[in-house]
Amino acid sequence: MNAEGKTLYVNGKFYTSFEMIENGQMLVDETGKIEDISHEQLEFSDDFKVIDLKGNIVVPGFVDVHMHGGNGYEVMAGTYKDIDEISKFHASHGTTSFLASTAAAANEDLIHVLKSCASSFEKGVSGAELLGVHLEGPFINKRMRGAMDVKQIRLPDLEEMKQFIRTSEDTIRLVTLAPEVEGGLELVEYLHDKGITVSIGHSDATYQEVLQAVQHGVRHTTHHFNGMRPLHHRDPGVAGAGLMMNELIVELIADGIHVHPAVVKFLFQTKGTANICAITDAVKSTGLRDGEYADVHVKDGKIFLSDNPETLAGSSLTMMTGLHNVLQYTGLPLEKVLPSFAIVPARKAKVDNRKGSIEKGKDADFLILDDDLNLLSTFVKGKKVHGPVGLLI
Incomplete structure (x- = not known):
């Protein structure tokens, strides 16, 4: 006030x-x-x-619905200080509200993090406003796990999801899952009926399986082109489905690393700014110098798993840098690009009545x-x- x-x-x-x-x-x-x-x-x-x-x-202030950390702090640490420091760091780079994104982890660890996020949501933070939680995993496809811990990936479990929602005190706004795995569609329907945005990500679904998932309530894709069955002319996969299906809003990490600048331009030409949700997928080491940090190696803005230098482990992007990149890559004017950074993510977080x-x-x-x-x-x-x-x- x-x-x-x-x-x-x-x-x-x-x-x-x-x-x-x-x-x-x-x-x-x-x-x-x-x-x-x-x-x-x-x-x-x-x-x-x-x-x-x-x-x-x-x-308008930028809304980031997919962000794991920054400046040495991370959501999965499960503390108020981490959430608060993340909010301050990203506010200094143009984010005014965000969803705290989790990762695949043991049930007890996720419960701890969700309790911390709920408490932080109630208390309020110092920088960008915490809007709730983006639950990324653990109900994803092991074949498309990316940097997720394969040992913590499991089949969709409706009762476990209900436990997550209760523990979060109904602050879960977005869930990333793989609808093609056993139990996936049932979970999609449940979440959709609860008013939670369901995103397909870390998924090896075929085009037909994505179509079926959309019919059950999927409306979003997680870090499009990354962690999903790619586009092939005989097998459109998740990547192709996101381009073709009007029901799907696609996330974009516009760092020039996760998605080539030419493909960023193509995405805007294909989907249009009203169907693209700019995100950072920023992790703990975002904003820090090159070097070794826990399980990741950072060099020239690229973040890889230390034990697998071929696997990207999140990004070092901020929303402000993402805006500059999109303007450069696409040649579009500012007013044409802004919706992807503000009102579109606000809609996905269900706060477009007051944000975006x-x-x-x-x-x-x-x-x-x-x-x-x-x-x-x-x-x-x-x-x-x-x-x-x-x-x-």
Whole structure:
């Protein structure tokens, strides 16, 4: 909450979900919500704080639905400090809200992490807002495990999933699973009926199996092209199904490593920005120097398993870098790319009623950028959580 009352932002270039407003004004109320936004002068009283944006750009805050850690901290550590430090680190790179992503692990370990996430959700964090949990695994296909621990991968279990949901205090918003394995479709139906976004990932499903999964409720793909049956002209697989099926929103790690820049451009040409969900898949070593960290080796931004240098183990990407990369790879203007970083992931996390765009009545989650799209400040619910100390913006 903004204890100092209402704040009026003037002289900014605002990118809303509908238009770009030159020399616009935005009024944020005491609760951190956008009260009004206009290209005309808004009415204000003497007790308003007025901030001159000096012609800088204002865009919606980024929503990351797939992120495991950063700056030496990770979700699977299962502590409030880890979640809080992750939230601060990613806020400094343009993320204003996120889902805490898990990994395949023993039941007791996942229960511990889910309890920690539920507690952190209730308490609140210092940087980007914690929206809930993305449960990635353990119900995936061993053949497409990637960096997941093969010993912790198991068949879908409805009772175990119910236990996860109870333990998380209903904060699980997204689940990645392989629908083609035994029990997969039953779990898809259950989650879909619960209003939880179901994503196909770490999957060796055929095109026909993906079609069947979509009919049961799958609406999302996890880190598209990675950890899935690839596209072949005689076997479209999960990768091809994601490109062809309108029901599926596809995740994209736009680091130029997980997906070639030319394929990133192709994806935007094929699916369009409204059907692409930009993510980081950032891990504990994101933001750290090259070197050896626990079970991974980091070099030139690439993260590999130490015992298997051919296997990528997450990314070192941030949302801000991802935006710059997509703009470079595709040649698209800023307004065409922003939905993939904001409103699309907000929909997948079921928070698009209050996140993902600069609109009247929504949370004042926004970024202030200069003309070169360098991040100056990050605001969450009207509160600055990243930016130069002592400067208004």
